[in-house]
Amino acid sequence: MTTDATAPAGSPGAPEAGWTSDELMTVNAARALSGARTCFVGIGLPSTAANLARHTANPGLVLIYESGTLGSKPTRLPLSIGDGELADTADAVVSVPEIFNYWLQAGRIDVGFLGAAQVDRFANINTTVVDRGPGRPEGRLPGAGGAPEIAANCGRVLMVLRHSTRNFVRRLDFTTTVGHGTGPGDRERLGLRGAGPTAVITDLGILRPDPETAELVLTDLHPGVTVGQVRAATGWDLRVAADPVTTAPPAEAELATLRALKAAGRSAA
């Protein structure tokens, strides 16, 4: 689950095998944090990207973890959101009720950064249960964690997850966390104050909600990836921007920093 999917040479996303498809995804997710002041960080891929951003695109980025840390500056990737280094390097450590009530709910945080098990065309998220067919019990996922309120109350939401028809589904088996609901106006109707998901970064490209319909549209392709590959990995009839752009290849510095962060995390674990 946490291992990297190393793309073989010639496969999509790794034209010269100079990087893995996961590295492409993480580098682009880190770039998406340019200009953000504060980020509420989910564990896993979002934490990797947010820590990379703090070492590359956005050195001043304030990392906030739901374990109660404000302004964590870890030098290695934490395995859990409660690793001691997150507290030891933080500007402030507060209780869990305080982080959710005073900091998140009050609307003080710019970006919420989430992973997901299932996403639909309106960037709603399922992390609770999956339907495994007639006569079989529901498959159990970890559950909501902080996501429903992170997505409701942050200024905007970024999502990062691998692209497959298993993850990008026509219909969610369960709505854990609301992105754009059933379309335009739904967030306002539900009283969700932030802008909701503004980008979904995957190992194939980037999807963004159409300003008119709130439906996710493929706007960016990673180097070497084709529109057909992305559509084939999406469980609905994915719309494509008129002229999708190609993301810049990972820079040497981005890759070196990412690999060093991951190596430091492994040696500490």
Added chain:
Amino acid sequence: MAEIRTLHDAVAELIHDGDTVAMEGFTHLIPFAAAHEVIRQGITDLTVVRMTPDVVYDRLIGAGLVRKLVFSWGGNPGVGSLHRFRDAVENGWPRTLELDEHSHAGMANRYVAGASGLPFAVLRGYRGSDLATRTDTVSTVTCPFTGEELAAVRALNPDVTVIHAQQADRDGNVQLWGLTGVQKEAALAAKRVLVTVEEIVDVLEPRPRGIVLPGWVVTAVAHVPGGAHPSYAAGYSVRDNDAYAAWDAVSRDRDAFRAWLKDHVYDGSEPR
């Protein structure tokens, strides 16, 4: 004033069959040794409450002692699934497990209400989520001042809250520091409070970011060095990430799990 007891005696006196028990600690300071003592004593039909069930409740669930789980995120942090939890939910092994499932913000506020002596808490949450369709402890309330509709969550008041802390003094005053999670609220919400500690000291020296629970809100203290392992106690130990990773293979297989419990819990490899 809290009494200083052995772990065996404190668990036997405070935790009973059928109780609602909260063992809190957000990744840090998880009271593993106390949970293992519950397993050794076979205290059963429990309703267990934790924001993150973690490996500690995976063990209680797999041991067949849990009737109902109240929680908000049930994974092995940084590793993957909790397999004993999944086996109980998906297959009813070793017994069916009732769930009361929330978001983190909802659970935190349920403890705040419980600690505050209120019947419910108010938050901006759950709107549009299917979570509210599967529990009777989430509802809505209309603000009497603005007319805004907000989420209401029912207070949590456990029979017993169990936490692990760095230090207590001989009067049972307790101090914990580092990530202190929701432990203060969970303790003040409960009828009885058991605290296991790394160290018993003559005088509690105030620590940066520390919180103190006065001995008169604590029922019993037990001296259990290393009692959070494989979680950790800042200033005393570091998180044993290898043990969390190793739990994945142990917990995938029912027989491997049972063998692990026998070797590491029932045969009493921990201080009593």
